Amino acid sequence: MRPSGRAPDELRDIRFTRNYTKHAEGSVLVEFGDTKVICTASVDERIPRFLRGKGCGWVTAEYGMLPRSTGSRMGREAAQGRQGGRTMEIQRLIGRSLRAVMDREALGERTVTIDCDVIQADGGTRTASITGGFVALADAMQHLLDKRVIKKNPLHGKIASVSVGIYQGTPVLDLDYAEDSTAETDMNVVMNDGSAFIEVQGTAEGHAFRREEFDVMIDLAEGGIADLIRKQTEALEG
Amino acid sequence: MRPSGRAPDELRDIRFTRNYTKHAEGSVLVEFGDTKVICTASVDERIPRFLRGKGCGWVTAEYGMLPRSTGSRMGREAAQGRQGGRTMEIQRLIGRSLRAVMDREALGERTVTIDCDVIQADGGTRTASITGGFVALADAMQHLLDKRVIKKNPLHGKIASVSVGIYQGTPVLDLDYAEDSTAETDMNVVMNDGSAFIEVQGTAEGHAFRREEFDVMIDLAEGGIADLIRKQTEALEG
Amino acid sequence: MRPSGRAPDELRDIRFTRNYTKHAEGSVLVEFGDTKVICTASVDERIPRFLRGKGCGWVTAEYGMLPRSTGSRMGREAAQGRQGGRTMEIQRLIGRSLRAVMDREALGERTVTIDCDVIQADGGTRTASITGGFVALADAMQHLLDKRVIKKNPLHGKIASVSVGIYQGTPVLDLDYAEDSTAETDMNVVMNDGSAFIEVQGTAEGHAFRREEFDVMIDLAEGGIADLIRKQTEALEG
Amino acid sequence: MRPSGRAPDELRDIRFTRNYTKHAEGSVLVEFGDTKVICTASVDERIPRFLRGKGCGWVTAEYGMLPRSTGSRMGREAAQGRQGGRTMEIQRLIGRSLRAVMDREALGERTVTIDCDVIQADGGTRTASITGGFVALADAMQHLLDKRVIKKNPLHGKIASVSVGIYQGTPVLDLDYAEDSTAETDMNVVMNDGSAFIEVQGTAEGHAFRREEFDVMIDLAEGGIADLIRKQTEALEG
């Protein structure tokens, strides 16, 4: 039924390539099928003004798409002189999600910036960014521990994210572009390794969804995220 | 328990003042307690480039806060030269929500812009904007019908929006600022008059929420939104 | 003769609603007939860089129009990424005018920002902004006195502003939009309660005005402003 | 009494150098003493969107200061990414003033842009810009007549501008920087060759001026402008 031939509750091939680039404290190429995102974690000893002198750090995120990561070329945001609304929405979501598993006092007065740059898009770039961004963040925290910059790992949990939606009447997990562009309902879910929710963002432009559909989609997301967290853990131990 | 003394499932005083300003096709002052938003609907005979020649119209929204609608003065976005990420996120949400009950072919090749300008903020400005924006949009559609610009009302349903959250361990409806600023979980829900969901945006920065909590919050939202739609209907018939 | 039926030297209905919104140190809705402007005065303990360490404060103003305060919707300046020339001109005028009655040493090293946001426009928005802005400023100064932040009221006078022009050959006071849009000469005058001039800005695009016309317009403005200052005083004492 | 030794009603040395640069349809270096402004008039066969198909043209102006035209270097507006409020105010004034003597139907559907670039500032740059801009505009109109692009000179009058102010208690004409920076009252007047007023912009930041002072300043301006128009005429005939 699905264009890719996957079962409704089946993720795409998920891959994490750690140390993908050499300069960042954490650098991961995450692939959700044909969606490919470079996630880097950069540690900076400065913190935003509103946090100065409060003894805790910050985690923030920025998101971008290479102009030809998509089927037709998109204008480069740097050339247009502003980041669009979609970009801002996504990078705010990534940052909030990652802060949810971070003990910011243990991090100390420093900032970690997660850059998520999509080099190839095939649906689900924001969920791939969160899922891959967590791995980059974990690597950066290990780097600080190894260098004895911090004493205790500030991560108090794990998170991952996946999309769910209703495609031709069937609830499905981890939509690719072929599904995403025709599905009327689309939900992005972020959960932690304790099966609790960090973010739920469901949107129905055109077709409103009923409580039962909602519940099935949440069930699918729970299963998918548990799977993703397992794969993250393997990658980090690998 | 709640700072305002309200019951957990109790809305604030809700008021709609139609024809609040004189120029717009629809103009409503919406009040959710001390949160006050001017919502206007403006009809323009032009449509965005990507819709030209397709025989259907567009509904979009813009959101702003007066600099001193809040406890301490915020910088004016026009002076800063850009709309912030939060503003963009909110106005995209309002626009998507209102398009969900709009038959864009019946509207014809014209654009309706819903402007939501917060003159006093006390929590829940985005849910008040959607709820009041719908009333302004309904008035503007009636105006077009009265003027025989269109033959059939393009609205095929009603929508309203409310926030729910967990305040000191208790799920509560329609958070005011005193609750919102200390609640760890906050969810904005948009539903239609058929009890179906248009948008669900739940965020847990710090405290992740469990499936049971999620379900109770959704229940609260369903009740609150049914109530709000009743009040909208009364206002529109009044 | 006048579209509104007013006598040439007759003001529109003038109304001041103090404490219009709850957060600002001074908050006034000013109405000149159908022109309605929210004026708030916000006190901030910081001052601009060029005044640091000089022992005196600053008064500045910002001006905006809600997109649908006018007959056809205007683009939102925040969305366009810049304030237009007209906006800048007006807010500079408001700021200069209010500084003319302010003892900036008595204010101390703090900034008062007057925000003038037009919610409905029907001509004369800048004169209404100055006149209402003064009332908001007076309330904010009283607030600082009541809180014993300052010892002496920094206001050493009162100001108000009105427009005059030549409509169909007759000099008239306080032009509304119907007059303003066809009048060829338009003058905005700001005066204090000692009958002295703070600002005179007369513009003739198309029809130049003669010295005699000029003198009659100035006479009209003197009378109108004396009246406005009386009404301000009543409002502040009310 | 005056720093320059001039009599109260005495202009600075005024000089117009026509054909100052070679490309523009009109190009004038205007000098008011040490204030030097290059004014060019450029004719373009396009008109702004709001005038299309109406059979008449447009005159607009832009103003800039070279960064080191002043005593201490000012930031370049192009580098700052925006024109400041003062620049916008001045260029709007120049454009409005010049349109007041222009028969826009006789001009036909074309735009004349007057660029006023200050290469050395010593007070009165806006009045010099208007006065010199008129000469550049007159040359550009003659150029169009000579080339038979238009049949009739669209200029139906002449304009010039001068500043007046109160310096150490005495009303004076054409203030230089030494006077301007200490004078409390400052007025810019634009008049035509029929002794009628185009613009009057009087500002009293700190010291309000009385009706008698106002009248004397206007008298001074009338005399100065008559003189300036004589000098323009000589320059154009020379």
Add this chain to the structure above:
Amino acid sequence: MRPSGRAPDELRDIRFTRNYTKHAEGSVLVEFGDTKVICTASVDERIPRFLRGKGCGWVTAEYGMLPRSTGSRMGREAAQGRQGGRTMEIQRLIGRSLRAVMDREALGERTVTIDCDVIQADGGTRTASITGGFVALADAMQHLLDKRVIKKNPLHGKIASVSVGIYQGTPVLDLDYAEDSTAETDMNVVMNDGSAFIEVQGTAEGHAFRREEFDVMIDLAEGGIADLIRKQTEALEG
């Protein structure tokens, strides 16, 4: 002598990975040692306004660096709201260089945009961009030929680019970051397969170079570029 142990006239390992991403008409990952750049060529049926109706096409380029492609994180240009001077300089250079081997009439009225996005920087990102950009452009032209959009290959030659400089007194080819950051003279050369020069950009900040040094550097560049063109050809034939 060189930090990398290379001979003075030795290139780094050069690699071209064609079809690196799936959407673009041409997509190449180019590696000059640790410098890695994704070059894509996108064909668009629109052309810039200044070329409309002239029967020929356009080739342009954009350049960007991922924020953490470098040793310390750089601010994202999209977030800063403008492209810096260095970015503009580089993308103008890439565009000019590629246009030099393009028969723009054979291309027809379409635009090819070469996007060069640096994912890892280790010196020489602009020369790698030009060299890899050519391969992407060649693939895109072949794509148009295969699809019979054009009849004749618009490329009438090949180009490549390399840097040369003086490192510790010795002229060297293809500087990496360790050399580049301490070399006082740095030159980027673009040549075609006919041994002719397209661009020469030599800079001596601090140490000026003599004619003899200049000549030796040019000799080195000629050899290196011949080598690079050989490698491009192998990659395109592979």
Add this chain to the structure above:
Amino acid sequence: MRPSGRAPDELRDIRFTRNYTKHAEGSVLVEFGDTKVICTASVDERIPRFLRGKGCGWVTAEYGMLPRSTGSRMGREAAQGRQGGRTMEIQRLIGRSLRAVMDREALGERTVTIDCDVIQADGGTRTASITGGFVALADAMQHLLDKRVIKKNPLHGKIASVSVGIYQGTPVLDLDYAEDSTAETDMNVVMNDGSAFIEVQGTAEGHAFRREEFDVMIDLAEGGIADLIRKQTEALEG
């Protein structure tokens, strides 16, 4: 052969007018034939953040063209809200070139800004800017020596710049607009008074140039620059 009748190795009339404007520490009008640029050098006691506390100063440059310095009016960069790529490229070149003869320690912790504003363009504005900018810089350094702000002249050499190109098959020196707009090869060279190279920027858009042509152009540039440095010296001694 040349449109101007000059010999291939003949410069245009070169003129330097020192003290062209009165406020700057150095102010020079430089003319290369009909190309006229005002170059000012401004000394500021502040330095950029990245140099603080390092005991040395900075030299930077900004470049602009008056809108009607060219044959058809160019949009004003301040009005467009950004400096274009060409402007950035040129001002970076001017700054780098002048820093090459500056002992930044002898300058001390201060910044010199060279502003180059083109009032009339006829080809070669960047080479005129560098050549005139050097004279302005020399005057500013002498000013600091005269005022005993510095003890030793930080200039350890002289620089000048000229363009060379191939016009109708013949290598020529100092191209004017008539030549520049049709020449296919264009090179800008900056050299010092020790006959060494500071910058070489050669561009062939369309026609690539051979090594022999390259060598002849460099020979021409060497001769022209020696001549220009002689003229600078005369002007500075005059």
